Amino acid sequence: MQAIHLAAIDYLILVAYVAFVIGIGWKLSRYMKTSSDFLTSARSIPTWVTGLAFISANLGALELVGMAASGAKYGISTAHFYWVGAIPAMIFLAVFMMPFYYGSKARSTPEYLKMRFDERVRGLNAVAFAVMTIFASGISMDALAKLLNQLLGWNYNFALLICSAVVLVYVLKGGLTSAIYTEVLQFFMIVLGFAPVVYLGLKDVGGWGAMTHSLKAVAVNPSSLGLKDAGIAYAPDAWTSAWTPVLAGASHNPMGVDWFAMIFGLGFVLSFGYWCTNFLVVQRAMAAKNMTAARNTPLVAAVPKMFFPFLVIIPGMIAVALTSMPDKNYRIPPPIVSEENYAKAIDAVKSASPSEPVAAVKAVGDALGVKVAADKIASLVAANAGSKLSDTKIKEGLYNSIAENYYSGVILSLIKKYCPPGLFGLALTALLASFMSGMAGNVTAFNTVFTYDLYQAYFVKGKSDRHYFITGKVITVVGIILSMGAAYFAKQYDNAMDIIQLVFGFVNAPIFATFLLGMFWKRTTGTGAFLGLFGGIASSALFHSLTIAHGNLPGVKGGYLHLAQEFPSEMAQNFWLAAFAFIVCFSLTVVISLATKSQKTDADLKGLVYSLTPKIVDNNIPIYQKPAVVGIVLLIVCIILNVIFW
Amino acid sequence: MGLDIRWPIGLMFTLIGALMIGYGVLRAAASTILVAGQSININLIWGIALLGFGGFMLLGAIKGGK
Numbered sequence: 001m002q003a004i005h006l007a008a009i010d011y012l013i014l015v016a017y018v019a020f021v022i023g024i025g026w027k028l029s030r031y032m033k034t035s036s037d038f039l040t041s042a043r044s045i046p047t048w049v050t051g052l053a054f055i056s057a058n059l060g061a062l063e064l065v066g067m068a069a070s071g072a073k074y075g076i077s078t079a080h081f082y083w084v085g086a087i088p089a090m091i092f093l094a095v096f097m098m099p100f101y102y103g104s105k106a107r108s109t110p111e112y113l114k115m116r117f118d119e120r121v122r123g124l125n126a127v128a129f130a131v132m133t134i135f136a137s138g139i140s141m142d143a144l145a146k147l148l149n150q151l152l153g154w155n156y157n158f159a160l161l162i163c164s165a166v167v168l169v170y171v172l173k174g175g176l177t178s179a180i181y182t183e184v185l186q187f188f189m190i191v192l193g194f195a196p197v198v199y200l201g202l203k204d205v206g207g208w209g210a211m212t213h214s215l216k217a218v219a220v221n222p223s224s225l226g227l228k229d230a231g232i233a234y235a236p237d238a239w240t241s242a243w244t245p246v247l248a249g250a251s252h253n254p255m256g257v258d259w260f261a262m263i264f265g266l267g268f269v270l271s272f273g274y275w276c277t278n279f280l281v282v283q284r285a286m287a288a289k290n291m292t293a294a295r296n297t298p299l300v301a302a303v304p305k306m307f308f309p310f311l312v313i314i315p316g317m318i319a320v321a322l323t324s325m326p327d328k329n330y331r332i333p334p335p336i337v338s339e340e341n342y343a344k345a346i347d348a349v350k351s352a353s354p355s356e357p358v359a360a361v362k363a364v365g366d367a368l369g370v371k372v373a374a375d376k377i378a379s380l381v382a383a384n385a386g387s388k389l390s391d392t393k394i395k396e397g398l399y400n401s402i403a404e405n406y407y408s409g410v411i412l413s414l415i416k417k418y419c420p421p422g423l424f425g426l427a428l429t430a431l432l433a434s435f436m437s438g439m440a441g442n443v444t445a446f447n448t449v450f451t452y453d454l455y456q457a458y459f460v461k462g463k464s465d466r467h468y469f470i471t472g473k474v475i476t477v478v479g480i481i482l483s484m485g486a487a488y489f490a491k492q493y494d495n496a497m498d499i500i501q502l503v504f505g506f507v508n509a510p511i512f513a514t515f516l517l518g519m520f521w522k523r524t525t526g527t528g529a530f531l532g533l534f535g536g537i538a539s540s541a542l543f544h545s546l547t548i549a550h551g552n553l554p555g556v557k558g559g560y561l562h563l564a565q566e567f568p569s570e571m572a573q574n575f576w577l578a579a580f581a582f583i584v585c586f587s588l589t590v591v592i593s594l595a596t597k598s599q600k601t602d603a604d605l606k607g608l609v610y611s612l613t614p615k616i617v618d619n620n621i622p623i624y625q626k627p628a629v630v631g632i633v634l635l636i637v638c639i640i641l642n643v644i645f646w
Numbered sequence: 647m648g649l650d651i652r653w654p655i656g657l658m659f660t661l662i663g664a665l666m667i668g669y670g671v672l673r674a675a676a677s678t679i680l681v682a683g684q685s686i687n688i689n690l691i692w693g694i695a696l697l698g699f700g701g702f703m704l705l706g707a708i709k710g711g712k
Contacts, residue, residue, distance in 0.1 A: 009665060009666070009669045012665055013662050013665060013666075016662055016665070017658065020657070020658040023654065024649070024651075027649055028649060049651060181651050181654075184651050184655065185651065185654060185655050188655055188659070188699075192659070192695075192696060192699065200679070200686075200688070203681050203684075204681045204682050206682065418681070418688075419688075420676055420677050420679055420688065420689065421669070421673075421676055421689075422666050422669045422670065422677055422688075422689040422693075423666070423677075423688050423689055426662065426666070426692070
């Protein structure tokens with residue numbers, strides 16, 4: 001992918017955006033008087049703001065790039081991450097869990113665990129969350145710096161520094177409030193920056209009907225576009241139906257996932273584990289100005305979340321449809337090949353003999369360092385032998401003959417294709433906004449958990465509020481620096497991202513069982529929760545060591561102890577791992593709780609456990625603000641979307 | 647916290663919309679792309695949309711007070 005240069009108009013749009021987000025931080029800095037103002041927004045923010053921030057904090061650059069990539073690889077089935085893997089959990093959080101998070105006056109989810117169980121459970125959750133947050137932020141920073149390097153030719157270090165500096169300035173100035181307010185601005189920037197790309201792409205492929213028609217032809221022969229290995233074929237609706245291919249079985253859909261793993265693994269364990277317990281998103285709801293606002297926060301967020309597939313997944317499907325149309329002169333970007341390798345491959349084409357196509361294909365493939373389409377290389381060599389082609393022409397031929405796809409480049413390739421100067425600046429700013437919202441979310445969650453759940457709880461107790469206010473600011477700077485360190489770590493090691501995400505999976509998979517039992521079964525003890533959570537994490541690692549996904553070698557991808565089970569895809573392996581870890585954690589917690597004595601009385605647990613807490617009566621608020629009513633309406637809309645794309 | 651977020655959102659999108667409209671008018675050729683056989687001055691069209699959205703936000707902020 002050749003780097004392109006920004007026009008003056010693009011820089012102007014970028015500068016305007018940066019000026020406004022820093023301006024918001026500066027404006028809010030005068031209200032930062034206490035640690036509560038800085039770290040928890042003093043519970044003062046209205047619903048529509050916390051709701052949009054809730055969704056924006058989750059909408060990092062990795063999601064935008066990754067969902068477009070998944071849209072190309074798997075089609076509309078990717079929407080399961082929204083309609084199955086998010087909306088039900090967000091409704092559950094709003095209706096059943098927010099009353100305990102908000103009503104307990106806990107300042108963080110680890111602090112809720114301390115109030116419900118004991119310091120051991122809080123400590124385990126806080127340390128795991130703090131470490132994961134830093135690495136998540138680092139991975140996102142690394143991905144963005146690489147994107148800017150590919151797209152604009154910006155130096156990796158410069159891209160990393162400039163983006164981190166902007167986030168640091170506005171978070172340091174205005175704390176969580178600044179992060180939340182800028183997340184609202186970033187939400188609109190992301191939507192308005194990417195919407196024209198989707199519109200132009202759909203128009204280019206001839207509309208929705210023409211796109212699905214093309215995708216049906218691709219599904220029966222996905223290897224023609226390098227989407228799958230040769231010999232693999234699906235039913236025509238594999239890229240255009242969300243449920244039919246999944247219900248047909250793991251081998252009948254490009255995700256390689258069966259219905260049980262999809263519903264229980266993704267839809268229950270992973271989804272509820274993330275949306276209902278991850279402090280990064282729950283923190284936004286906890287900053288709301290009252291109980292009703294806190295409960296409605298995830299519901300406000302669920303509205304755009306439900307329709308995001310049309311913004312972030314459809315571009316991937318458009319890319320596949322465009323690639324299947326020869327007259328569109330587009331292909332899903334191939335893996336990035338260095339200029340040095342292109343030069344070697346051009347020489348290989350020039351020196352190859354058309355009478356020895358097998359040798360020519362091998363020489364060119366070796367020079368490029370990627371898999372190539374033999375027929376395309378053979379015809380390129382023949383064309384060059386017939387009439388000497390220019391280096392530019394040969395390079396173009398080589399680019400189109402690479403038989404591998406770099407799916408993460410899909411969204412960038414569409415931005416480059418459809419955005420002239422001006423709109424390009426807007427789309428680029430949207431990409432930066434998504435990165436900044438994700439990073440600010442991570443940093444503000446990290447500084448709250450570190451200050452309240454680690455520093456104040458274990459290291460320096462009983463100091464003045466001013467002390468913790470200053471500590472929160474220092475930890476913000478430390479968090480950014482650690483994130484940058486994590487980014488360099490991810491850049492340094494090819495499989496760093498695999499390892500980090502693997503650890504995320506181990507820790508995240510069982511956590512919902514701990515919260516679920518804690519909130520809804522008063523008999524759960526601190527010892528049961530602590531050992532159950534540990535057992536769940538250990539069982540994740542054990543499951544991973546005994547299983548592998550088809551096509552992977554034993555090692556960081558699993559199967560390093562013994563090969564007990566092979567899954568059709570990594571996604572299926574991850575979903576089953578989550579289901580297994582949840583069941584182990586849940587069972588262990590129940591058994592150990594029954595065998596141990598609770599240290600908490602019923603009075604201690606009031607406001608923390610469902611059966612011991614007076615139910616909230618919503619009589620004095622309008623029907624359209626009642627969480628249960630709104631939740632049911634959202635669930636019905638979500639079901640309708642599932643049926644439409646069945 | 648004393649900040650109506652609609653002000654910065656409205657001002658920013660009004661400014662960006664105006665910039666894109668200006669560019670779309672002054673550099674019409676550079677702002678026009680060919681999609682499905684149709685020429686579209688996308689900067690002009692989307693600039694107007696952003697200006698409208700920004701104006702809507704500002705109107706809400708003005709009417710809503712602080």
